[in-house]
Amino acid sequence: MDEQQLETLRHHPDFRRLVATKTRLTWTLTAVMLTAYFSFVLLLAFSPSTLGLRIGAGTVTLGIPVAIAFILLAFTLTAVYVIKANGSIDAxxxxxKEHHA
Structure with missing residues (x-):
């Protein structure tokens, strides 16, 4: 592609929509993960005994299910990104590509 084609592509409404959609999705998922992460860190910093609370009569503490939930959140956010990317973003x-190939 030459410079003229690139400039035309940059100003195309579909390209702008693609960039806006991808940017919005990326920042939204990033904000969710960072909020969860910093909430976890703040909980550890200001109330470390909370995650040490035992669940039931066993030896499992609250920290274990919280850590598992954190990992599941990461997988879920990845799945959301993949589904959106394979759907609207790829479309x-x-x-x-059809209009500017």
Missing amino acids: LNETL
Whole structure:
């Protein structure tokens, strides 16, 4: 692609929608993960005994299910990104390829 084609592509409404969609999705998922992470860190910093509370009569503490939930959140956010990327983002990308290939 030459500079003229790149400039035309940058100003195409579908390209702008693609960039906006991808940016919004990325920042939203990042904000969710960072909120969860910093909440966990703040809990550890200001109330470390909370995660040490025993669940039931066993030896399992509250920290174990919280850690598992954190890992599951990461997998879930990854799945959300993949589903969105394979759906709406790839569709916009294909439209752009057809018009500007």
